[in-house]
Amino acid sequence: MKITVVGTGYVGLVTGTCFAETGNDVTCVDIDAAKVSKLSGGQITIYEPGLEKLFERNLKENRLQFTTDLAAGVKDAEVIFLALPTPPGEDGSADLSYILKVAEQLGNIITDYKVIVDKSTVPVGTAEKVQATIAKNCKCEFDVVSNPEFLREGVAVDDFMKPDRVVIGTRSERARKVMGDLFGPFVRQGNPILFMDEKSAELTKYAANSFLATKISFMNEIAILCEKLGADVDMVRRGVGSDDRIGKRFLFPGIGYGGSCFPKDVQALVKSSEDADYDFRILNAVMDVNEKQKLFLLPKINAFFNNDLKGKHFALWGLAFKPNTDDIREAPALYIIDALVAAGATVTVHDPEAMENVKRLLGDKVSYASHQYDCLNDADALVIATEWSVFRTPDFEKIKATLKNPLIFDGRNLFDVARMQELGFHYESVGRAASTI
Ligand SMILES: NC(=O)C1=CN([C@@H]2O[C@H](COP(=O)(O)OP(=O)(O)OC[C@H]3O[C@@H](n4cnc5c(N)ncnc54)[C@H](O)[C@@H]3O)[C@@H](O)[C@H]2O)C=CC1
Numbered sequence: 105m106k107i108t109v110v111g112t113g114y115v116g117l118v119t120g121t122c123f124a125e126t127g128n129d130v131t132c133v134d135i136d137a138a139k140v141s142k143l144s145g146g147q148i149t150i151y152e153p154g155l156e157k158l159f160e161r162n163l164k165e166n167r168l169q170f171t172t173d174l175a176a177g178v179k180d181a182e183v184i185f186l187a188l189p190t191p192p193g194e195d196g197s198a199d200l201s202y203i204l205k206v207a208e209q210l211g212n213i214i215t216d217y218k219v220i221v222d223k224s225t226v227p228v229g230t231a232e233k234v235q236a237t238i239a240k241n242c243k244c245e246f247d248v249v250s251n252p253e254f255l256r257e258g259v260a261v262d263d264f265m266k267p268d269r270v271v272i273g274t275r276s277e278r279a280r281k282v283m284g285d286l287f288g289p290f291v292r293q294g295n296p297i298l299f300m301d302e303k304s305a306e307l308t309k310y311a312a313n314s315f316l317a318t319k320i321s322f323m324n325e326i327a328i329l330c331e332k333l334g335a336d337v338d339m340v341r342r343g344v345g346s347d348d349r350i351g352k353r354f355l356f357p358g359i360g361y362g363g364s365c366f367p368k369d370v371q372a373l374v375k376s377s378e379d380a381d382y383d384f385r386i387l388n389a390v391m392d393v394n395e396k397q398k399l400f401l402l403p404k405i406n407a408f409f410n411n412d413l414k415g416k417h418f419a420l421w422g423l424a425f426k427p428n429t430d431d432i433r434e435a436p437a438l439y440i441i442d443a444l445v446a447a448g449a450t451v452t453v454h455d456p457e458a459m460e461n462v463k464r465l466l467g468d469k470v471s472y473a474s475h476q477y478d479c480l481n482d483a484d485a486l487v488i489a490t491e492w493s494v495f496r497t498p499d500f501e502k503i504k505a506t507l508k509n510p511l512i513f514d515g516r517n518l519f520d521v522a523r524m525q526e527l528g529f530h531y532e533s534v535g536r537a538a539s540t541i
């Protein structure tokens with residue numbers, strides 16, 4: 105099938121590459137000329153495990169092309185995916201200007217039947233708006249379909265190729281057939297394609313992300329309670345997660361959820377609810393808990409240093425909002441850095457993939473260490489903000505020998521508390537007793 109993907113960011117690039125990998129002829133369109141030039145030249149623009157190999161193969165075999173020219177890019181397409189940004193507007197609602205702008209352009213461009221697919225995360229009613237915007241100038245038939253994306257960064261290729269489900273919102277038989285054929289190869293393993301109306305599909309995406317965020321905030325509050333009552337959140341998590349009705353996943357407490365999606369999508373659903381004259385109380389609490397959780401380690405750090413961080417120096421491991429990505433959008437590490445620097449401390453940071461992005465954002469606000477152990481030089485303590493595998497089994501003797509104090513504040517519960525005690529560390533984590541020296 106001939107497919108065009110408009111917007112070649114995270115979702116667009118994964119979508120385009122995976123469709124090419126399953127034998128489709130894919131053109132990706134982006135207004136960012138530098139990005140298009142890099143991608144056309146074979147240089148991948150995001151860090152995503154497993155994607156580069158597929159990208160290179162499909163580019164070489166001419167199933168994947170890139171252009172800045174929307175009209176040329178969509179000319180032969182049967183299906184046009186819109187994988188455009190939907191950032192939060194000032195009032196927290198999703199900003200639809202990117203999508204509606206392209207919809208308006210498409211109305212003037214398309215001359216034969218196309219299925220136009222909202223892949224972006226968009227509020228209920230957007231498919232209708234896109235339909236109306238295209239229809240203003242369009243002289244041919246077309247359908248607008250809602251097909252939200254559920255991939256996670258870091259495992260995006262697997263999530264796209266073997267999805268738990270594909271949600272397709274359309275009431276058009278013609279579009280349903282096209283989308284069913286296109287996604288058939290991805291759901292052969294038995295997971296379903298769920299056909300529904302456009303509004304239900306749009307709400308499914310927000311409900312899924314908001315529910316996952318709720319699970320995380322819930323466990324973060326349980327972790328706080330564990331510390332107050334002397335329980336161990338690791339034990340509680342296992343005990344709770346063994347119930348199939350609850351499930352083991354997304355119960356890991358930490359320093360809050362970040363990334364480009366949970367924070368903005370929970371906020372957007374709250375705003376949609378307000379617009380519909382409904383106060384979504386649970387989600388307001390979820391956001392509130394998450395805001396506080398990002399700075400969960402700060403009182404512990406302050407308490408250790410008697411509320412005087414002036415002149416103290418911290419090593420910080422992990423900048424990405426989660427492992428296996430270089431994405432630092434809404435990363436809890438950034439909030440910790442802000443708080444430490446505001447209190448008069450200095451920080452040296454290390455991350456396996458996200459250093460360049462942080463350098464662009466923070467410049468000389470922090471210092472950078474290209475190796476995780478160099479990061480520890482002259483530091484009063486180590487703070488861990490992201491659970492990269494490479495941080496899970498470090499050389500503890502080296503850490504102890506390099507840090508000024510054997511002191512670790514771990515926002516991701518990487519180590520066993522009793523072991524840290526044996527090794528002679530003062531070790532503080534989330535929802536578990538501290539090991540003290
Ligand atoms: N990043 C993720 O893991 C996931 C994101 N989503 C949703 O997918 C949507 C896209 O997200 P990302 O890929 O992360 O965004 P992104 O910000 O990485 O990429 C968006 C791309 O669109 C391009 N663009 C902007 N205006 C354009 C125009 N007029 N014509 C052509 N290209 C244009 C930008 O240059 C950029 O390359 C959002 O709604 C997001 O909520 C959904 C699931 C997962």
Ligand SMILES: O=C(O)[C@H]1O[C@H](OP(=O)(O)OP(=O)(O)OC[C@H]2O[C@@H](n3ccc(=O)[nH]c3=O)[C@H](O)[C@@H]2O)[C@H](O)[C@@H](O)[C@@H]1O
Nearest residue numbers: 253254255256257354355356358360361362363365425426
């Ligand atoms: O709409 C989106 O963009 C995507 O948002 C999330 O994916 P992603 O943001 O890539 O990352 P997650 O693995 O969901 O993690 C999000 C945040 O939650 C945190 N988290 C996750 C799980 C957990 O148990 N505890 C926890 O604190 C992570 O550290 C991270 O900061 C969803 O998992 C995807 O299904 C969805 O498609």
